[in-house]
Amino acid sequence: MAQNKSGYTRFENPPHVSGVDQPPAYEAAVPPNAGVPVVIPIGPPYPPPNAFGNPMYGPGVCGYPAQPYMTDPHSGGAYEQPLPYEVAMGDPGHSDAPPDYDNEQFIGSGLDNKAVRRLFIRKVFAVLSLQLAVTCGFVAVFTFEPHVKLFVMNNVWTYWVGYMVFLVPYLVILCCGDFRRKHPWNLVSLSILTLAMSYMVGVISSFYDTDIVMMAIGITVLVCFTVIVFSLQTKYDFTSCYGVLFVCLIVMMFFGILCIFMYNRILDLIYSTVGALIFTCFLAVDTQLLLGNKNLSLSPEEYVFAALNLYLDIIYIFLYLLRILGRGRG
Template identity: 50%
Template sequence: MSQDKPNYPIMGENNPLHNSVYGPPKIDAFGMPPPNYSQGPGAPPYAAPGPYTQPGYEQPPAPGFGPSPYPQGPYVQGPYVQGPYVQGPYPQSPYQQGPGQPAFGVDPNASVESPGYHGGDGPPSYDGNDEFVNFGWEDKSIRRAFIRKVFMVLTVQLLITFSFVAIFTFVTDVKVFVRRNKWTYYVSYVVFFVSLIVLSCCGEFRRKHPWNLVALSILTLSLSYMVGMIASFHNTDAVIMAVGITAVVCFTVVIFSMQSKYDFTSCYGVLFVCMIVLLLASILCIFIQNKILHIVYASLGALLFTCFLAVDTQLLLGNKKLSISPEEYVFAALNLYTDIINIFLYILALVGHTKE
């Protein structure tokens, strides 16, 4: 069998079939005829090789660019500008801040120390604690109104208590009655203890008006009866002296706590441990009847609750590490009231033992 070359029409050859069907070879946009695939691998290229030894076609440079050493493809460039690209309506560099979101109400040019940010005074972190919080006071009028309300409630409580003390001290019939009926003291102590537990542990209850004021009134009346009954067992001079000393000490501590830059609220845990130690010492004083031991115990108790008064005053002001929420005006008044009453009782015990 002879292997002859097939007589099929080949692209690029001058044969009548090709010319009649496809027409004569056309010249493309680059001025070069289409490739002839019948040529062998050793055929010369269609154009002179470029600087990188790759065949290519010479084209005019695109607008905005210089002559390129790279070979251009056979495709016609589109109508889009190739470069440099036109900048959009927004500046690309440097980037600028857009307008702030009106929903947040934050000035984008404000510093991080401004009250709108969580800096400076510190963030409000409740941490599951309703009494002691870090409160950022953007509106100081709320704090002033809170302080006025607390001191108003405290003033009423102290007036009721020292009215009981005056009646139980200067009215002889009342003094004789309470001395003969000591069971009333234990009843008032139970009522005071129950109301104290309710106001201290039930946060929702002490924020519910008017039941919080009712419970605070019951606590104030029961504690006033207890203090008046204790004062009835002391001399009138000792009671008057204890009231005067208590007023001077409390006023001085409150003013000092308001003006001092030292943070007493950071010592709250230490004072709580000292109170537990003082409670154990009181149990010891029950079994050991020693005048010197009682004087030392009364002195330490007055000193400890003076420190508690300083801490609770700064908690009320809210300008230190810990503060009380403005919703807790009943709890704040209760803290200050119990501190002052304990200072009075310890000073009364100290003065009474020194006069014996």
């Protein structure tokens, strides 16, 4: 028995109470691989304290059964009877303890984990920025260098070569899911695709005036920045409209084939405007695929595929705007 600074008496070794199960010794031997010891209460909980902070004992207090108490034979003070309990051996692989969030914050392969989602978005936009920087460099060379313009106009076949080079890695990334997740071959394929697409965009830009190209670049930057920021902030789920957009894309392709055989300036402007609107909607959908909290989402390993989708959306928006501005000037 010891006395603390507040004057209350604390019992080091309370006397044994007959009829009450006492906890086993801490040094008790536990057979190996027997499981995890789990303490299971077998008695009623302690009653609530009164206004002075002391436990209220007695029969029927707040619906609790009567709690026995003991009296110290030396001082006559009362102390609470220990709550009866028993020790059971639980499953070694299961524990009721709260999870260790410091060590398990990166467990989980989906985008539900905020840290994984931020890393995934950062990686996608880093790859996208490099792709757009390469494409802008090609467009600048093909727009401001007259010798390159002259070479392209005399050798149009180089455009179709670039298209074939673009088509091979694009189909591989699109159809082979395991390949586009395999590092570094996914980045190699994406680099070849980006160079081929940048060359084709540069060739197309060389046939337009410099001021029209610069105007199309400015409008594309403004539209894409607005759409991406809005898609990341809004609560509306654009991914639920993915099927509708795909049907609109198929209809637009047939409309484009019709415009080839029935060429008309008005039809060409309508086709370019519809194409720009559809790929603007695709940009909103592909942006929300990065969030992981919508109807559709991507795996964190699909950063190459996500960057490719955003890159192609932006390029198609630029090409359709370039076509609208060029046809508008005549």
